[in-house]
Amino acid sequence: MRNIIMAGNWKMNKDAESTLLFCKGLAEGIRDLSAGVKAIVAPPYPFLGLALEALKGSAAQVAAQNVSFNSDGAYTGEVSAPMLASLGIPYCIIGHSERRQYHGETDQTVLSRQIKLASSGITPIVCVGETLAERDAHKTAQVILTQLKGCFETITISDPQSVIIAYEPVWAIGTGRTATPEQAQEVHTLIRTWLAQRYGAAIASDLHILYGGSAKPDNIRKLLEQEDIDGALIGGASLTLEQYLPMLLTANELIKARNPK
C-alpha cells in the first residue's frame, strides 16, 4: 500500500531562526493531515537537530540532504550515516543531480552511500533523472535504467518502505519547467517495471516513487493523480509554508478521495 510522500529539499537555504519558524509553522499546519500523507523536510546539516526538536510530536519527519560513503575517520567536512542515525534522522536524499553536477556524485558513490544508510537503518531517497540533452536525444529510458542498475547494483530490498526513489528530470529542477504529468508517469512506469523485474511485483507495487522538478501548488494535483506518482521531492516550493502547506493539503484531499471512510 502506497501513501503520498511530500519531501521538501531546502538545499543550501535558511538559517537557524528561519528553520525554527518554518518547522513550528509546519507542525501547526499539518495537525489535521491524514496519516496517508507524509511530510518530510530536508534542512542543511547544521539545522537537522533544530528541525527534529521543533517537529517533535508532529507527523512531519526530517531528512538529510547527503551522507558520506565512509563510516568514520579522517574525512574533513563529511557526515556519516551513524552520525545521522544517532540524531534519529529517518531519511536521507542521495544522488541529487546537483551533487552529481557539482560534487562528483556517480551511480557508484550513490550505491556506496545507500549501503551505509541501510546499515544505519536510514531510508534513502535515491534520485535519478536525465538531462535535457539526453531527453532530446531520446535517451531518457536508457539513462534512467543505467542509473537504477548502478545505484542498486548490490542492493537487496526486502521491505518496500526501506527505499524511496525520486525521478527528477534535471531540466525541470529549479527551472520552472515541470515535466507534464504524462511525461513523468511514463518514466515512473519504467522505474516500477524495472523494480518488478529486479525485486518482484510485491516490492515494486509498494515502493514509493516521487516526482521532482518545479513541483508547485498549481501543478501538484495533476502530477499526484498519476497512477505511479507517489509524492514529490520539492525544492523551491518547499521553502515557504505559503507554498508547501497547500501542496500537502492537495495530497491530503487526494488520499482522502482514494480511501473514503
Ligand code: PEP
Ligand atoms: C529538487 O531540488 O529536488 C527540486 C525538485 O527542485 P525544484 O522543485 O526547485 O525544481
